[in-house]
Amino acid sequence: MSEARPKRPATIHEVAGLAGVSHTTVSRYLQDKDSLKPKTRIKVEFAVKTLDYRPNLVARSMRTRRSNRLAIVLAAGSYFPGRQLSAASETAHRAGYQVEVVSVEGGPRARAERIEDLVRSGQVEGILAISSIGGKGRRTRSVPIVEIDSYDEQLHVLGELADASAVREIIEHLSSLGHRTFLHVAGDQTFTSARNRKSVYLETIESLGLRSAGAVDGDWSGQSGFDAITSLPDDSDVTAVVAANDLIAMGAIRGALSRGWTVPGDLSVFGWNDDELGRFTTPSLSTVAVDFEAQGHDAMHRLLAEIRGEPVPEPSNRTVNHVIYRESIAPPPPDRHA
Amino acid sequence: MSEARPKRPATIHEVAGLAGVSHTTVSRYLQDKDSLKPKTRIKVEFAVKTLDYRPNLVARSMRTRRSNRLAIVLAAGSYFPGRQLSAASETAHRAGYQVEVVSVEGGPRARAERIEDLVRSGQVEGILAISSIGGKGRRTRSVPIVEIDSYDEQLHVLGELADASAVREIIEHLSSLGHRTFLHVAGDQTFTSARNRKSVYLETIESLGLRSAGAVDGDWSGQSGFDAITSLPDDSDVTAVVAANDLIAMGAIRGALSRGWTVPGDLSVFGWNDDELGRFTTPSLSTVAVDFEAQGHDAMHRLLAEIRGEPVPEPSNRTVNHVIYRESIAPPPPDRHA
DNA sequence: CTGAAAGCGCTTACAG
DNA sequence: CTGAAAGCGCTTACAG
Numbered sequence: 001m002s003e004a005r006p007k008r009p010a011t012i013h014e015v016a017g018l019a020g021v022s023h024t025t026v027s028r029y030l031q032d033k034d035s036l037k038p039k040t041r042i043k044v045e046f047a048v049k050t051l052d053y054r055p056n057l058v059a060r061s062m063r064t065r066r067s068n069r070l071a072i073v074l075a076a077g078s079y080f081p082g083r084q085l086s087a088a089s090e091t092a093h094r095a096g097y098q099v100e101v102v103s104v105e106g107g108p109r110a111r112a113e114r115i116e117d118l119v120r121s122g123q124v125e126g127i128l129a130i131s132s133i134g135g136k137g138r139r140t141r142s143v144p145i146v147e148i149d150s151y152d153e154q155l156h157v158l159g160e161l162a163d164a165s166a167v168r169e170i171i172e173h174l175s176s177l178g179h180r181t182f183l184h185v186a187g188d189q190t191f192t193s194a195r196n197r198k199s200v201y202l203e204t205i206e207s208l209g210l211r212s213a214g215a216v217d218g219d220w221s222g223q224s225g226f227d228a229i230t231s232l233p234d235d236s237d238v239t240a241v242v243a244a245n246d247l248i249a250m251g252a253i254r255g256a257l258s259r260g261w262t263v264p265g266d267l268s269v270f271g272w273n274d275d276e277l278g279r280f281t282t283p284s285l286s287t288v289a290v291d292f293e294a295q296g297h298d299a300m301h302r303l304l305a306e307i308r309g310e311p312v313p314e315p316s317n318r319t320v321n322h323v324i325y326r327e328s329i330a331p332p333p334p335d336r337h338a
Numbered sequence: 339m340s341e342a343r344p345k346r347p348a349t350i351h352e353v354a355g356l357a358g359v360s361h362t363t364v365s366r367y368l369q370d371k372d373s374l375k376p377k378t379r380i381k382v383e384f385a386v387k388t389l390d391y392r393p394n395l396v397a398r399s400m401r402t403r404r405s406n407r408l409a410i411v412l413a414a415g416s417y418f419p420g421r422q423l424s425a426a427s428e429t430a431h432r433a434g435y436q437v438e439v440v441s442v443e444g445g446p447r448a449r450a451e452r453i454e455d456l457v458r459s460g461q462v463e464g465i466l467a468i469s470s471i472g473g474k475g476r477r478t479r480s481v482p483i484v485e486i487d488s489y490d491e492q493l494h495v496l497g498e499l500a501d502a503s504a505v506r507e508i509i510e511h512l513s514s515l516g517h518r519t520f521l522h523v524a525g526d527q528t529f530t531s532a533r534n535r536k537s538v539y540l541e542t543i544e545s546l547g548l549r550s551a552g553a554v555d556g557d558w559s560g561q562s563g564f565d566a567i568t569s570l571p572d573d574s575d576v577t578a579v580v581a582a583n584d585l586i587a588m589g590a591i592r593g594a595l596s597r598g599w600t601v602p603g604d605l606s607v608f609g610w611n612d613d614e615l616g617r618f619t620t621p622s623l624s625t626v627a628v629d630f631e632a633q634g635h636d637a638m639h640r641l642l643a644e645i646r647g648e649p650v651p652e653p654s655n656r657t658v659n660h661v662i663y664r665e666s667i668a669p670p671p672p673d674r675h676a
Numbered sequence: 677c678t679g680a681a682a683g684c685g686c687t688t689a690c691a692g
Numbered sequence: 693c694t695g696a697a698a699g700c701g702c703t704t705a706c707a708g
Contacts, residue, residue: 009460011685022695027687037693054459058405059685061396062700072439074420076428077631082412082420086441090414093440101410101439102431103424121392122347222618250618257620277615280560280588282595293415349701360679365703375677397701400684 010051019047030055057098070097070303071124073115075131076105084130084148087296095304100124108134108190119143126307128299132191144306148299149192163193166288166321167200170242170270173323175208177331179240179268184215185228185252187244194220197244197272213238218248225251229267230258239267239332246271246278246287253283253328264330274324283327290321348389357385368393395436408435408641409462411453413469414443422468422486425634433642438462446472446528457481464645466637470529482644486637487530501531504626504659505538508580508608511661513546515669517578517606522553523566523590525582532558535582535610551576556586563589567605568596577605577670584609584616584625591621591666602668612662621665628659 016023021040028035029044036044047053061067070092072085089099104114112133118124119142132149171182184201187194198215205212213236218224225241225248232238243249249271256267263269263283271278271287278285298313305312354361359378366373367382374382385391399405408430410423427437442452450471456462457480470487509520522539525532536553543550551574556562563579563586570576581587587609594605601607601621609616609625616623636651643650 009458013685023686024688024695024697025693028694031687035693040693052458054461056400056685057461058396058399059700060687062394062400062702063685063687065700067396074424076424077421082423083415085420085423085439086412086414089439090441090443099439101423101427101437103428105428120347120390123392123395222614226618247614247618250615254618254620254622275615276560276585277588277613277619280564280585280592281615281619282592284592351701361702362679362681362704363677366678369703373677378677394701397684398703400686401701401703403684 009056010053012053012055015044015047015051015053018051019043067123067125068097069100069124070126070128070300071100071102071118073102073104073111073118073127073129073131073133075107075111076103083292084296084299087293088128088130088148088300091297091300092304097125097304108132115145119145126303128303130296132188134190144303146299146303146306147192148295163196163321164200166272166323167197167242168204169323170286170288171201171204171208171210173325174240174242174268174270174329175210177268177329179210179332181211181213181237181239183213183228183232183238183241185225185241185243185248186215186217187220187248189217194244197242201242211237218244220245220247222247222251222254224248225253226255226258228252229255240329241267241269243269243271246273246275246285249285249287249328250278250281253285264328266333268329268332270329279326286326286328287324288321289324347394348391350391350393353382353385353389353391356389357381405461405463406435407438407462408464408466408638409438409440409456411440411442411449411456411465411467411469411471413445413449414441421630422634422637425631426466426468426486426638429635429638430642435463435642446470453483457483464641466641468634470526472528482641484637484641484644485530486633501534501659502538504610504661505535505580506542507661508624508626509539509542509546509548511663512578512580512606512608512667513548515606515667517548517670519549519551519575519577521551521566521570521576521579523563523579523581523586524553524555525558525586527555532582535580539580549575556582558583558585560585560589560592562586563591564593564596566590567593578667579605579607581607581609584611584613584623587623587625587666588616588619591623602666604671606667606670608667617664624664624666625662626659627662 012023012026016026019026020043025036025040026044029041033041057068072088074085092099102114102118104111111129111131115127115129115133118127124143126144129145129147133147174182182205184198186198189195201215202212216228218228225243229241229252241249241252243252249269253263253269256263261267269286271285274287274289278287302312350361350364354364357364358381363374363378364382367379371379395406410426412423430437440452440456442449449467449469453465453467453471456465462481464482467483467485471485520543522536524536527533539553540550554566556566563581567579567590579587579590581590587607591601591607594601599605607624609623612625612627616625640650
């Protein structure tokens with residue numbers, strides 16, 4: 001059992017030699033097995049198997065002048081996009097693409113620049129940005145670019161903003177519980193998703209005739225949730241908080257407790273993302289389950305369609321978010337300042 | 339401002355043409371600028387800049403017969419490894435490698451198979467496994483493979499197991515608080531890190547002359563933590579739980595509350611990973627901060643060293659974990675069954 | 677210090 | 693249905 005030698009992979013010529021045909025024929029076999037005479041096909045098949053032959057993708061790329069490579073750009077240090085990334089890269093692989101992951105230090109601007117650079121390098125056929133690139137006006141480009149975060153922007157155009165129904169459902173539910181005054185703690189406004197949640201929040205409050213004590217801009221951090229609550233005036237009549245993610249929500253809960261308010265007794269709090277931890281906290285966190293795998297998959301599909309010049313697929317329903325009700329919400333207290 | 343045309347990148351011949359030299363000279367310039375006569379260098383430099391020339395990496399690979407590609411293998415659907423991944427890929431880029439991300443559906447076995455396949459493909463120069471590949475005996479291979487999760491195994495050999503000091507510190511601290519009977523809820527035992535934490539837990543309990551009510555094998559889930567606590571007998575004298583991660587810990591806390599125990603009043607609980615949410619839960623979670631970036635970076639460094647045939651770098655101190663004490667721990671209750 | 681030539685492993689017209 | 697030839701864009705001996 002000594003197979004230590006760095007076995008050099010077989011070449012197409014070796015396969016051809018073993019099969020007793022020209023390498024042209026082997027190449028043809030690789031492209032379309034049915035273009036060969038059955039007898040020939042069998043011979044080639046055998047040789048390929050025997051030699052465990054795999055075409056040298058680099059040579060193929062060189063010849064076809066197609067890199068067959070896609071880049072996925074993400075923010076260095078962010079750990080959240082893992083699931084989108086793995087779904088997206090799987091989808092790309094299935095479509096025959098190799099996926100280069102580019103992790104960029106810095107903010108949306110740094111990411112946009114890196115993308116610019118990737119475009120100019122001319123060595124990737126498409127780019128998927130998982131982390132926001134700050135919604136720069138997308139110029140006409142030689143290379144298709146899809147930004148996961150701004151996926152919602154497309155939906156908006158179609159009147160189907162993915163976050164919209166969830167935000168609306170949350171507020172309607174809270175309202176049916178008796179809540180009248182709300183607070184939104186928003187996420188980083190360079191993210192389309194953060195802007196969307198905020199604007200749908202404001203629209204919904206308005207259209208339902210409810211009151212908003214504000215929509216505080218945050219940075220997705222727990223601290224921003226904490227601060228938003230602790231800076232509320234003592235006589236605030238906010239009884240429900242809609243946070244842009246679970247971390248903010250947890251910070252808000254902590255902030256409420258720090259002022260002696262109970263959750264959900266005095267304050268109801270909603271998060272977003274269905275972070276696993278939130279199922280086990282006390283109170284467990286009401287939230288919105290997001291199908292990250294579907295997001296990654298769908299975004300990659302759109303990119304593939306753009307690359308092929310096919311019509312971009314309709315946004316699928318699978319990415320519609322799902323509201324989960326847990327312990328962090330309840331009817332408002334009969335009298336807030338009792 | 340119309341730059342819509344898919345500008346084909348300039349070739350080395352075009353640069354040579356503009357510079358008035360042979361393409362051989364341009365290539366030489368790319369390898370080592372000082373090998374050119376200053377006057378020539380200037381001309382080439384100018385042409386490269388003017389044309390925004392970037393060597394076609396595919397052609398270069400083909401010629402040098404080096405793919406310059408590394409693969410990072412991770413489990414599909416896992417979202418946690420994002421930070422390790424982004425640090426690892428950045429390190430690889432800096433060293434001039436392209437990083438292909440391969441996300442594999444299924445368990446450690448599926449990942450090991452996929453790696454086998456990547457090795458045979460002969461198209462990557464090294465492989466980094468972020469998710470555990472089940473500690474298969476590593477055979478001699480033509481392609482270096484580094485498994486992040488088993489990094490600890492190397493440390494073990496060096497008597498410096500990364501988790502060891504943290505587990506020991508946790509138990510010593512809890513013991514100094516007065517705790518005598520412990521429970522460990524372990525992680526998925528296909529992970530080296532899970533096995534390590536468990537074994538160090540057992541060793542430490544033993545060497546300090548403490549008692550363990552068990553080391554329950556889990557699957558990293560919150561539910562496993564919950565179940566471990568709810569299945570404890572009513573007269574259990576466990577007062578401290580060391581969980582293999584934060585999710586398990588939060589499940590354990592939830593389990594304790596569900597039986598009417600308070601945390602940390604009746605039970606102290608320790609997690610692992612310093613999940614951001616745990617800073618804001620109530621009680622906030624005592625945990626171990628892990629430097630995932632450093633882990634990813636160091637693992638990639640080891641891979642690069644193996645590829646180059648250099649001595650594998652000493653494990654750095656940066657990966658030593660840092661214990662964080664928060665509200666989830668306290669002295670044990672004077673009488674457990676009071 | 678610089679250039680002409682060969683060749684990396686494929687694919688794709690073009691003939692037959 | 694199959695093969696001989698050209699060529700993708702580079703790098704690397706080999707001459708000069």
